[in-house]
Amino acid sequence: MKIFLSILCLSWLFTASLVAQSQIPHWEQQGTATQLIINNEPKLLLAGELGNSSASSPQDIERIFPKLQRMGLNTVLVPAYWDLIEPQEGKFNFSLIDKAIEQARKNELKIIFLWFGAWKNSMSCYAPMWFKNNYKKYPRTRTETGKPLEIASPFSENVFQADSKAFVKLMQHIAQIDSTEHTVIMIQVENEIGMLENARDYSEEANRLFNSKLPDKLTTYLQKNKKQLHPWLYDKWQQAGGKIKGTWQEVFGKDIYTDEIFMAWYYASYVERMIQCGRKVYKLPMYVNAAMNSRGRKPGEYPAAGPLAHLIDIWHCAAPSIDLLAPDLYDKGFTDWTAQYKLHNNPLFIPEIRLEANDGVRAFYVFGEHDAIGFSPFSIEDTPESSNYPLIQSYRKLKELMPIITRYQGKGVMKGLLFDQNNKERILTWGETNLICRHFFTLPWDARATDGSIWPEGGGIIIRMSEDEYLIAGSGIVVEFKSSDEIDNKVEKKQLGEDGFVATGGTQNVKEKWNGGSRIGIGSVDEVNINADGTLQYIRRLNGDQDHQGRHARIGVDEFSILHVRLYTYK
CATH class of the missing domain: 2.60.220.20 (putative beta-Galactosidase from caulobacter crescentus)
Incomplete structure (x- = not known):
């Protein structure tokens, strides 16, 4: 009898484990559309991103989240600050994470946490003081003249170990308190990665790798995917001679865009390792976001080497675990920008867009035209709390439409x-x-x-x-x-x-x-x-x-x- 009960208990635990695993937010394909499945149903993310400092105190979180619920959001994008989570090396404080999850549950919201770790808008401003002060152990990138920047080096193993250790602790904590309720549905890894001032790092290690042969993984990818490469990358490669073997400049030519390709490879490789570490403890969807290469700027004038559309093949090759590359939109040309990111190998999610009245109809457009996963104006807490404000009206109707939209996504109708x-x-x-x-x-x-x-x-x-x-x-x-x-x-x-x-x-x-x-x-x-x-x-x-x-x-x-x-x- 005891043996029978033991087997029954093991069977129950195994079944419960399968149920819990099946309820973890994940991706499914419907026709040409990729859908985010939450609690076993496809969901559209009617979202908003908090301002950078709006989740840094429990009082702000308690004040803001009820307003978001009244506005009709179903998801909120919340910064997770490395400097506040690990203010002393090896000592972690997740009180703000707990408060955000608690308030999300009270207000029927889902959360996407944004890991403000080694980089936020290119800079390392959210790294803890113990990290910033020890620049010899945690080196910075350098300009061509040798000037150090407030940008942690992606070529440093020490930087990666410190960043990934804190990230894994965050993922472990989320798994511990949320693996049954699934309030947290996705993670953004870092924020708007990219090089400024120059298109690439000129540190000693960066120069050594830049003058080395292309990684075999990338040359194999170029050969295998030659016909499917992004047109910009394909043309640049062919104009340089279409070589497979050689240094970065021998394969892609000698200019700042080759510098950008090189840097993108190592940023993406870094993120890939971060994701692999995080998913060992909790398998949530993960994505990266990009600051746009807009207004006629050149690499380094915009955050070079980030997860930009023209670099999508470099990012996909170096970081295959990334679920999607997402654009942050603050410039004119909305339809052109969104078309660049809705690709056969990249579903569209807009984690940041300037908060303005036109966002209401833009949300409708991306869900209808591009089978978008979600839409999220920035600094959402600043939205006028009026039932007539366009975004509030829009989200109200999109919430109604969700079962219809998700039914017809990817079917060409x-x-x-x-x-x-x-x-x-x-x-x-x-x-x-x-x-x-x-x-x-x-x-x-x-x-x-x-x-x-x-x-x-x-x-x-x-x-x-x-x-x-x-x-x-x-x-x-x-x-x-x-x-x-x-x-x-x-x-x-x-x-x-x-x-x-x-x-x-x-x-x-x-x-x-x-x-x-x-x-x-x-x-x-x-x-x-x-x-x-x-x-x-x-x-x-x-x-x-x-x-x-x-x-x-x-x-x-x-x-x-x-x-x-x-x-x-x-x-």
Whole structure:
């Protein structure tokens, strides 16, 4: 009997262990999309990142987290400060980590901890004083003139051992207090790694490695993945002669971009070792973030060698354990930047973006266009606490939409829209159905469209649920539906007045020539809510003035809505 009970207990423990392991946040593939699975369900991260110093006191954490819950976030990105965790070498204090997890649970939030370890925005400002003072044991990088920088050397084993020891202690602590509840869902390793002033380190060890042969691992990768390399890296390699063997300059050419490639290899190699150490104690998803190479700056003027899109192959080769490379976006050109990071081998997560009103529609865009994992404005605690603030409205609707979005991700039936004063229109085509999508202010019915006002961005998600059924969600968009026959007939577009009829002096006298074929009509436009199980809950029918007598579906710039549209065909 005792033997039977022992076997039963062992069996139960084994089963419980499997259940716990299965609930650890992890990745799954659905079509072309990568999904983050939390508590055995795919989740979109409606997130925000705290300001750099906003988690450095328990009082701030207790004050901020309830506000984030009221704003509708489901995830918060929280710094984990090495200098406060290990103020004395070998003595660890996790009270701030515990407080963040406690407050997250109270406010129904998940946490992504950001390891501010050896580097934060390139610099080693979050290293403890005992580390900073002992610069002989923990050396710094150097410029070409030999000047030491406040940037710890990735070539130093002592630097790595000190950094990784604290990181492992953090991971052990998280595993100890959170391995059953899974409040912590992901870890960012370091922060915006990169070299400043010069594109690479010029210390004695760095120079020795720079003048050595390329690592065999990298030459093998270049040969094996030649046809899939990032175009920038492939072109640079080929322009230098396409060699496989040689020093960094012999293979990639002699310029600062080769310096950057070299430095990226060793930064990535360092991070790979960090991740391997951390995952030995707790297997959470881990990623790295990048400061952008924007505004025409050269390597060293921006943080060179970080996990940038043009260096993705170097980072993937040196650090295959990294789950994704993530962009921090503070510059113009949002759609171009996001396209650089949504690649076949890199799912899109935006851990930082400048906090501003347009973030609401941008979140819709990345979830619809790029099957994004999450969206996270920086210094989120500074968001105005008003139910009408665009980001709060946006997250409220995205939370509703989550079961629908996650159902359709990666299946080729979902698109994102983002419009402004310069980019006003986009045409989507599915089969014989064409969707002419435009900014709401392309309609003349709002004075702000024509009075010189700067247009707020409009954007949203369109999901093709079936051949004649669409879900449209977002803010500030107008969608018309036309058959391919209508497009081929090139029906004259007429200028409308503010009443919705043809404007005086417009093109009303132009005679159309119809060559036959079918047209698409709008059968119904219903404003809906989404239930937790993904079913639609009817609110109201939008007809007459609300859909311009069946001509289009639209959502104004001051609201976020979800519309269910049914189409029909007639001749």
